[in-house]
Each structure stands twice: as C-alpha cells, then as structure tokens.
Amino acid sequence: MATVIFCNIAWMEYYMGITDSDKPHNGGSWVGESNDAMESRNFQPYQDNCYGYVQQKGYTLKLERLDKTAAKADVLDDVTVVWVAKGEEGSRIVGWYEKAEMYRECQEFDDGSCYYFITKAINAYLIPVKKRDFRMPRASQAGKGRGMGQSNVWYADSDYAKSEYIPQVLEYLKKLENTVAITGLSNEDNGDICKHFK
Template sequence: MDITMPLLFCNISWMQFYAGRDPKDPPKGGGDFPRKQGYCGEELNFVPCDDGYVYGHFETIKGQLDRSVAIEKLGASRNDGYVDDVDIVWTAPVEGNDPRCVVGWYKHARLYRKRQFFNGIFPSEQHQRDEMDNFRCRTRIENAFLLDVKDRDPSLMLQRGPGWSGQASWWYADDTLDPDAKRFVRSIRMLIDGGKKTPAHTPTKLRIKRRAGAAAQEGYRYYVKEHEAVVSPRHHDLQKKFEAYLYERHPSVTFPATFCDDLRYDDGKGDVVMVEVKPTEASTVRYAIRTAMGQLLDYEQHQQWTGRLLIVVETPVTGADDRSLALSNGFGLAWPDEDQGFKVIWPS
C-alpha cells in the first residue's frame, strides 16, 4: 500500500456526476457563486477529455485575490510551478449542507501552484459548451474515481474543528495533529489504495457521435491560427533567449542564414542544428510539437538538410507521450530552465 504519496483534500460543490452543466444535476453548496449563478468550476471535474485527462477545479479566489497553492508542502520546491504524483481527495457538503463527505479522488495528479488556462483550446466539447476555461489540477482518466451517491456514506464524512479542514477550499491533511483526523486520513488512504472504486462516470448525453480526433483537430487549427499567422512578441523573446543561451554555452557558435526555419546554429564543434521556435502554454505543447515537426520535415527536404532538428517551446514538455512524439521521430526538444538556462534533450 502506498502511504507516502502527498495528499491534498479539496472541497467543492455537491453534484451527482460532475459531468457538466445540467439542470438535473445542479451544484449544491460550495459558496455564494454556485448558489447565485447555478454553476461552478468543478462541474466538469469528472469529464473524460479527448487528450486522455480529466481536469479538476477547486476555488482559490477570495475577494479580489486568486490565491496560490503552497505546493512546496507537497514536495515541490518554492520555484516549481506544479508538483506531480499528488493524490487529490474531493469532498463536498452533503446535498449542499454540512458535513463534508468524500465524493471521489484523483490518483497521481499534477497540481499547479497557480490557476491554469486552456486559452480557447478546450479539452472536450463539454468544456467548450460550458465555457470553462481554467483548471487547477489534472490526472489521467484511468486515475480518476467518482463515488456513486449511494456509496458516499457516513464513514467518509469529515468532522469540523481544529485539526480538520477549515474555511479554505483545500486542506493539507498530512499536516494535521488531531488524532481523529489522522485516523480519518489513514482510512481514506486505504480506500484510495484498495477500497471500492467507481470509475469516472460519463453520462449517455456526453457520448457525442463524431469522428474520432475531431476535437484534437479543432485544437490544432486554433493553435495554428493563434500562433502561426504572425510572429508574436513571445516568439521573438523566446528565440532571443535561446540564442543568448547558445552564446553562453558555445562561445564560438555561429548562426548560418535560414530559409523559412526560425534559426540555424553551428556550435563550432561539428554540431549543426535547424530550429523551430514555438510559444506555448501547458495545453498547447503537443499542438506546437506537431506543427514544428511538419515544418522542419518540409524544410529538411527542400534544403536537403543533413543536420539535426530541434523544437524549442516555451513550457516544459513533461508528458511522456509528448516527448515521445518528438524524440521517437528524431527531433530534439528544448525549453527554458531556471537552473540551466534551457533544458535540451535529444533522441538517444
């Protein structure tokens, strides 16, 4: 049994399915916003998305301040933007009223310090329909579990008071010193690791008949429209930053003339590289890699290029599938790194 995984409890509104905006499944409890507006960010917490993930939300806004999550309490450094392999336990007030009850969990989740945005590239049709454009965490679909309402029993209900979850929407449960709270947290860990689990529910109305990959293609077209139509200031800044990194790392570096590619460099030690530079967000990295691969292959053929091919993006490529897309096809990847200037990886 894994008892070392960092654990975070997040309180959200009570819903049956968390499968999107539905008058038959309105959010109950969770503060003034869902009560007045009739919807909430967490309404999509268990919607399986086209990229293989579910995206979770819990409210961090208080007044005019959107608070950061202290992910350093969960194993990250103070400079990290996210932490991986966190178990997130979702709790909600029963039918909108205390006590709070465990309603589901994410295993092996990525938790972000700050709110993340999809920037118009919605991961599912339901996200686009509900115009839900931000999230705080994500995990693979197979690691998301939602308890049926009949399974949300008294043994899963939290107490109130010192040592338990307070007014904030998130609780670093491993920090508690209360004996009853410690026992409760241990019991939830046991449930997550080996108890009864109900996979993330997909209501019939969300099974939209469409050609496979349609949403991904829409996202790809949006990425090209937003980032490829013009050279943005972000593109220029990222390229200049990478050039400065090359000058520092290779004092004898030279930059041969380009054709349509963004950059070519000769490190002075026999390594000649053609580069495509792509501004990205976390949600657009894969689209950027796909775009750059196609362009570089085109330039390689046209120019009869024999050197290496490198894709420089703005955000870390952390997903194994995204890295493999480039590396297994012979492309290198690079992105800004606080310690090294840039992280550069090549196919083995």
C-alpha cells in the first residue's frame, strides 16, 4: 500500500499564487489577518516541479511515523501527499501529490519561502472546486485515529486508517486521475486558468 500523509491547508481555487479572485481563507488566524499563505503556490509548477508547504508546529515532520526505518533520515521518498482544506461545506480533499519526496525540515528558497514536499508537476493533481466532494473526517467527531486532529498533519498510522480509510481515499484518487490533467486541471480548466492569469 502507498505511503500516505494528509495535510490541512487554506482553501483556494488554484493554489497558483494569490490573486484578487483567488485568496486563501479558512487557514487559521495568521492567514485571516495577513491574507497570505505559503501554501498558496502548492500547485504552481516551477522548473517542472511542484513544491508543497503545510504549516506545522515545531517546523519538523516525523518521517518515522510513516516509515519506522526513517527515524534518522532527512527525506522520505515515494510519498502520496493528500491536501485537505475547509470550504463552505466542510473539509474536503482538494488535491494530491504522487511520488513525492517528504523532508523532515522545511527546505528554503532564496526568497524565504519554504516547502516540505516536492514532486514532478505531472504527479501533482489539483481537484477543480466543483469536483471536491470527498469529505475529510475530524477526529473530534469521528474518534481518535479516524480523521485529522488539531494538527495540520495527519500521519494516518492508526489501524483503522491503514485498513479502511486510506484504501477508500486511494480508490477515490485513482478514479479522479482520468478526469484531471497536469496539476489537476482538465482541458477545460486549463483554458480557464490561462484566462485567469492573463
């Protein structure tokens, strides 16, 4: 089974930078006050890659939660990153990375922004808003180990997550692969995004 991690980020339509018509929201107090979010470019290809950020307390990710042999590793390969955000109808899966590298420490760009995940742009799928219909449970309601808790990162390493929830998610993503193109945009949506950023 794939190595899967769930990351909660602010809600946006395209995640290709902040524009007048696409601003991050439901991303916590800092996002609300600053109208900014480092994850705002999670699906904007740069040199054929996509770079993913999630706000994490302590600024480190626990690779060993996904792979016990990675306790001393700085990077973990071949990770499926499922991006989750809260929209008007609750928390939904908004996209995912396949075959991603996951770093323990945030990797910085020259401009001070940083990322925890990197994948080829052809392995990054952004789900159009109208197709974001897979609900993400919250542990406070579903129970411990059955959804995301207060942290923005859920390692989904409970028996329930491994045996039941993750297989459901992977089946859902597999069905979507045929309806989305590079960085999750269908041909129709690709036309829209070009108009959006002109």
